[in-house]
Amino acid sequence: MRVGEMVDKEMSELILRNCRVLSPLTPGFDDSYAADIYISGEHITAVEKCSSHGSGETIDMRGATVLPGLIDAHVHLDLSGGDLDEENARSDAERVLMAVGFARRSLHSGFTTLRDIGARNHVDLALRDASRTGAIEAPSLFAAGRILSPPTEGNSYYPGMYAEAVEPDEIDAAARNEIESGADFIKYMGGRDITEPDGLDDYALYDSAQAAVISKTARGMGTYAAAHCQSPAPILTALSAGVRTIEHGFIMSDEIIQELKRETSYMIPTLRYLDTLRQYPERLPQRLREHLARYIEETAGWLNKAYKAGLKMGFGTDAGTFGNHHGDNAKEAALRVTLAGIDPVEVILQATAHSAAIIGADDRGTIEPGKRADLIAVKGDPLLDITELERPVFVMLAGSIVR
Numbered sequence: 001m002r003v004g005e006m007v008d009k010e011m012s013e014l015i016l017r018n019c020r021v022l023s024p025l026t027p028g029f030d031d032s033y034a035a036d037i038y039i040s041g042e043h044i045t046a047v048e049k050c051s052s053h054g055s056g057e058t059i060d061m062r063g064a065t066v067l068p069g070l071i072d073a074h075v076h077l078d079l080s081g082g083d084l085d086e087e088n089a090r091s092d093a094e095r096v097l098m099a100v101g102f103a104r105r106s107l108h109s110g111f112t113t114l115r116d117i118g119a120r121n122h123v124d125l126a127l128r129d130a131s132r133t134g135a136i137e138a139p140s141l142f143a144a145g146r147i148l149s150p151p152t153e154g155n156s157y158y159p160g161m162y163a164e165a166v167e168p169d170e171i172d173a174a175a176r177n178e179i180e181s182g183a184d185f186i187k188y189m190g191g192r193d194i195t196e197p198d199g200l201d202d203y204a205l206y207d208s209a210q211a212a213v214i215s216k217t218a219r220g221m222g223t224y225a226a227a228h229c230q231s232p233a234p235i236l237t238a239l240s241a242g243v244r245t246i247e248h249g250f251i252m253s254d255e256i257i258q259e260l261k262r263e264t265s266y267m268i269p270t271l272r273y274l275d276t277l278r279q280y281p282e283r284l285p286q287r288l289r290e291h292l293a294r295y296i297e298e299t300a301g302w303l304n305k306a307y308k309a310g311l312k313m314g315f316g317t318d319a320g321t322f323g324n325h326h327g328d329n330a331k332e333a334a335l336r337v338t339l340a341g342i343d344p345v346e347v348i349l350q351a352t353a354h355s356a357a358i359i360g361a362d363d364r365g366t367i368e369p370g371k372r373a374d375l376i377a378v379k380g381d382p383l384l385d386i387t388e389l390e391r392p393v394f395v396m397l398a399g400s401i402v403r
Contacts (some may be wrong), residue, residue, distance in 0.1 A: 013056035014039040014399070016375070019066040021047070022383070024345055025352060026367045037066065039373045042398040046369055061377055064393060067348065068365050069112025069139075069374030071355035072329045073268050074247055074316025077102050077127060077141075078119040081325040084157060092121050092160075099127055102326035103138035106319070108403050109327045110392035112374040113140045115359050117226065117247060117316075118147040118187045120160035125182045137402065140374070142359060144226065145183035148174050148214060150205055152189070154196040162189075168213045171206075175217040185244070185359075186218045190227035191234030194250070194288060194295070195277070202251075204237040211241035224360070226268075232256060239265050245314065245358060250274065250295055252302040257309050266314055266358045269303055271296075271335040272328075273318035280323050296339070303340035314358045315351035330389040337386045344386045351389075373399040 016037040023031040029047055038046040038056075077099040079087060090098075099119075106114055116124035124143035131138035146163040148171065149155055155162045165174040175186050189205050206214070211227070218225045224244035229235040231251045238246055239259045249256075249267045260267060274296045281289050306313065317332045318324055333351060336342045342350075356365025364372045377394035395403035 013045065015056055015058045016061050016066060017058050018050055018060055018062040019377075020061075020064060020381070021066055021367060022345065022348065024349060025068055025365075028368070034062075035066075037367060037375070039396075039399055042373055044367060044369055044371050044373050047367055061394070064377040064379055065381055065388070066367070066375055066377045066394075067382070068352040068356075068367055068371075069376055069395070069397065070110045070330065070351045070389065071113040071115075071315060071359070071361070071365065072106070072111050072317050072319065072332075072351075073115040073245070073314045073355045073359050074117050074270055074318055075106070075114050075326070075329070076119060076318070076320035077114070077116050077326070078123040079320030081320055081323055084322070088157075088159065092123060095120065095123050096126060099123055100130075100136050100138070102320070103127060103131065103136065103141070105327035106329060107137065107139045107397065108395060109329060110376040110389065110395055111139055111329050112376070112395070112397050113142070113356070113359075113361060113364060115142040115184075115316075116144060118144050118161055120146075120158060122146065122181060128184075129182070139397065140361075140364075142184040142361070143182075144185055144187040145178040145181055147228070148178070148186060148188035150189075152192065152196075152205065154193060157196075166210075168210065171210055171213045172217050175214055176221065179218070179221045179223060183223075185223045185226055186214055187226045187228065187247075188214050190229035190238045190243075190246075191231055193228070194230055195284065200287065200291060202231040202233045204234040206237065208237050208240045211237055211243070215241045215243050247316065248273070248318075249302070250299045252306065257302075257306055257311065260306070260311050261309060263312065266312060267306065268314040268316040268358070269299075269336075270316045270318040270332070271299065271303070271339060272324055272332040273321055274299060275331075275335055275339075276321065276323035283322060300339040300341075303336065303342065307340065307342045307346065312354050312358070313350050314355040315347075328390075330387075333386050333389050344383045347386060348382060348389070 128141040226245040227238035353365040378388040382388040
C-alpha cells in the first residue's frame with residue numbers, strides 16, 4: 001500500500017505488523033511483545049500478538065512505536081502565530097485559506113484531532129464542516145465558534161472573535177446562537193488574558209450566576225462549556241458554574257485542585273503559550289515581562305502538584321498565538337516533562353486517552369477494537385525521549401494513511 005491511499009472499505013483488512021505499543025493505551029495487551037493491529041475501513045478490528053495470519057494488505061512497522069493519534073484540545077486555526085496587526089488586516093477568505101494549511105500541517109505532525117477554541121466569524125466552523133466532508137485534508141475538528149464575553153478592551157484585538165453579552169437573557173441567547181450556528185461546545189472568557197493591560201489582575205469577567213447560565217444553556221443543548229481562566233478567581237467561578245473544561249489554568253490553588261478531583265471539570269493546561277511568550281520579551285508589556293519568569297515557574301509547580309494529586313488533564317497548546325506555530329504542537333509534551341515533572345507516559349495519556357474522554361470523543365484515544373483507526377508511529381521510544389512525538393514517521397486518520 002502506498003502512503004496517501006485510502007483503505008478500501010470493501011477490503012477485508014489492513015494489518016500493521018510488528019508494532020511496539022504501550023499497554024496503558026492498548027487495553028488488555030502486554031507491551032512486552034510486539035502487536036499486529038488489524039484495521040477495516042475506518043476502525044480497528046483487533047490487536048493481537050504478532051502472527052502471520054490475515055489476508056489483507058500489510059505494513060511492517062518493525063522498530064516503530066505505534067500510538068493513538070494525538071489530540072490538541074486548545075488551538076486557534078484562524079491565527080497564524082504572527083504579528084497581530086497583520087492578523088487583523090487579513091480578510092476572512094485569506095484567513096480560511098491559511099487555516100486550511102495550518103490544519104494540514106497539524107495533521108502531518110501527528111495530531112489527528114484538534115479542538116478549535118474560538119475563531120473569528122466562524123472560520124473554525126467552516127473548516128470543521130469541510131474536514132468532515134473530505135473537502136480538505138485536515139484532522140478531525142471540534143469547534144467553538146465565537147467566544148462569549150462581556151465587552152472588554154481586549155475584545156477589540158480580535159475583531160469578529162467574540163459574541164458580547166452581559167445580562168442573563170443576552171448570555172443565554174448568545175450561547176444558543178453559537179450552538180445553532182454549528183458550534184460543538186461553548187467557550188467563554190472567564191478572566192482576562194495575561195497579555196492584556198490588566199491581565200495579571202485576578203478577577204472573574206462573569207460572576208457565578210452569569211457563568212451558570214452559559215453552562216446550563218450548553219448542557220440543555222447537549223454540549224458543554226469551556227472557560228478561559230488563567231488565575232484562581234475565574235477558575236473557582238467557572239468550577240462553581242459546572243463548566244466542563246478550564247483552559248490554561250496558569251495559577252491554581254489547593255482549593256482548585258480539590259475541586260478538580262471531583263472529576264466533573266478538567267484542566268487543559270497550555271505551557272507552550274507561556275514558553276513562546278518568554279521567547280519574545282520585546283513583544284510584551286513591561287509589567288508582564290517582569291512577572292513572566294514567575295508565572296512559568298509557578299504554573300509548572302501547580303501542574304506538578306495537580307499531576308501528583310492524580311488529576312486527569314487534557315492536552316492543549318494555544319497554537320496560533322504569537323510565535324506558537326501550528327505543527328509544533330508536540331513541543332507541549334516536552335515542556336510538561338521537563339518543566340512540570342510529569343511522567344512521559346502520563347503526558348502521552350493526556351494527549352490521547354484523557355483528551356478524548358474530556359472533549360467527548362470516546363471513539364478514539366486508545367488502540368483497541370472498535371476505535372477509530374487514528375494512529376501515528378515514531379521511530380524511537382517516547383517513554384525514553386518524549387521529543388519523539390515531534391517526529392512522527394507515520395500518520396493514519398480514520399483508516400487513511402496521510403503520512
